[in-house]
Amino acid sequence: MAISASALPRAHAEEHLDHEAELRKEHLMLDPRPRGEMNAMVMESMLTTSWKFWAIAALMALIVAVGLFGAWGYMISEGLYVATVNRPMYWSYFLVHTVFWIGISHAGTFVSALLRVFKAEFRRPFTRAAELMTTFGLVQAGIHIFAHMGRVWLTYWMFPFPNQRQLWTNFHSPLMWDFLAINTYLLSSTMYLFLPLIPDLAMARDRSTGWRKTFYRILALGWRGTEAEWTHLRIALNIFAFAILPVMFSVHTIVSWDFAAAMRPGWSSTIFGPYFVVGALQSGVSAVAMVVITLRYTMKNMDYFIRKEHFDALGKLMLVISMAWAYFFFNDYMVQWYGGDKWTDALLHFHEAGPAGWVWLMMLITNIAIPWLVLWNKNWRRNPWILFTVGLLANVGMWAERFIIIPVSLQINRMPFMWGQGIKFGVEIPIFIGSIAFFILLYMIASRLIPLVPVWEVQEGQMAHSIRKYGKEPVVSVADLE
């Protein structure tokens, strides 16, 4: 075991006594509780359900039934004319929302895998909440990509399955790459969600009765906690954490190729890949912050696990990603503008001065100006209201970015006679609201069924951290577990 120690800045003499208490209050890793107590706290947070929970769940289920499946069913029976699509705006809100949800789903894996790889300790209490976001976000993305299709009942034709008529799928199509990439991502992120869940499911199995016991017993796969099992789990998690990062980058790059590979002014851009990846992180990390804040203030015992230090860390991450997004946006814009192609020129003018110009401006304000002005301040980013608002605005801004790229850009093409304006509100709006409700509902169901805090990871981190005294100075020391 390697021991690394670092001295904290020397404080005033009268504060020495409080310093250790402050450290414990601030950092979850330095504030250990007995394992039995912590397990009981997580079980309690899972099992305590008030009438408010059921009321909200019923409301969400109603919105899903009417907004998502009702409106979508109506559209399937009538055709896409009830949606906001026309010629030349063949793609519209549905693709905006697909990219939006894939972007949100990104950060789950990003936060979990990247921070695990870099051994960022603040990740421990909310990795599971973030990973769930990946899976649930991809479900919503799938709903929108299916809703976007003209004949959704033939979706299975996108699968390359052997058939008697020897019909095959076209692997040259970016949509096919997209389909395969999203499926890969869904499968691998679900496995990555499940692996660290096993010890917690076993913990829940040992502390429950009735149908829950059966449920956890099946899902825990007979976990006993032997040394061999832990070794296998750690190796598997390490492999997954490293392997899933390139998958994550590939997915949003391939999503961007749906646009970048097309022969259109404004879309045919070589920087779309990284630009989309960073955009996805921008919306996704903001969504993680929103989810973490919501969990802390709605679930029992969560104020122990999720602390201001986590808001702080997520706020810093949001600030850095916002800067990266600004860099890529400028890079994309600058090169396209400098190229001087007349159609791109017309398109850029349409973005800024067209009827959706205010959306373009709003995108810059909510994605760049607000995070830069707010998140630099430690007290502000530790305030849950402010962080939640900034995260919400960043998601609005990222929605606006996709809105500019898809329906607004599609109105300009190389045949000026076919330029058209068709932005209005169609059936996509109830479907989108329904998908947000579906996302929340899935989280609510998950919060009743699985421990949202990875207890074993928190306990592992707490075991590695300790406060030592060098004279009067409390010093945080960390033991490397591997």
Added chain:
Amino acid sequence: MSSPKIPEFKAEWKEGEAGRWGLAIDMDLCTGCQACVAACSMENNVPFVGEKESGYGRQMAWMRVERLWEGQYPEVKTTPFQPVMCQQCGSAPCEPVCPVFATVHAEAEQLNLQVYNRCVGTRYCANNCPYVVRVFNWADFAINPIHANPDKDGKLVFPLHNQFNPDVTVRRRGVMEKCTFCIQRIHKAEDQAKSENREVVDGDVTPACAQACPADAIIFGRLDDPQSRVSKLSQDKRAVHLLEELGTQPRVSYLSGGSHGNLG
């Protein structure tokens, strides 16, 4: 065991190679009367979508006569126009992007085919078409009662039902479609020529647009026959191609030298 033939991802056209079928439009003869648009819709069972949907940009005509203005009203200098339909590109951007091979290049006819039965409606082909000539069936415009017009007794009238062309599929909602160069007429002429043991010659095939053109501005024929009218016209120094710089190798030539100036 022979391996099943996988369709080509893009037709392997050599630069400058002629296609099999081509169209030439003499812009100095065209009056922009839209007879071709009407004839095309009649021939190919293209539904009428009504004023409201048409105004929103859901008109389904496979051809359009583009009207453009130079200068701001009221100081309009010229009002050029040009008929535009699928250019049957030799190297078509619509083809590689379809995930299910619903839009493919026919080896025999060397045209871009749209396979209605296979189309799942992703509409990527339409986004990637630089000529914006693909139209989508946003609804069952031909058969859904809500798109029919009531007559004076309140009875619903389906304007197309009595004149459907039996040679052409009636498309349902959710599929893409586009100009086919009246492939049903091409096949009829080829069958006729084959039964008479000869090649298809000029005059055997006339697509609906060319047939209806009162000025005889649309000329259709074989590009692989150097003696055909359309071959000669496409080599004419007046011939230009739309968005030729994109390398799509369009098979429609626009002949313009006079009043229309520089088109394309």
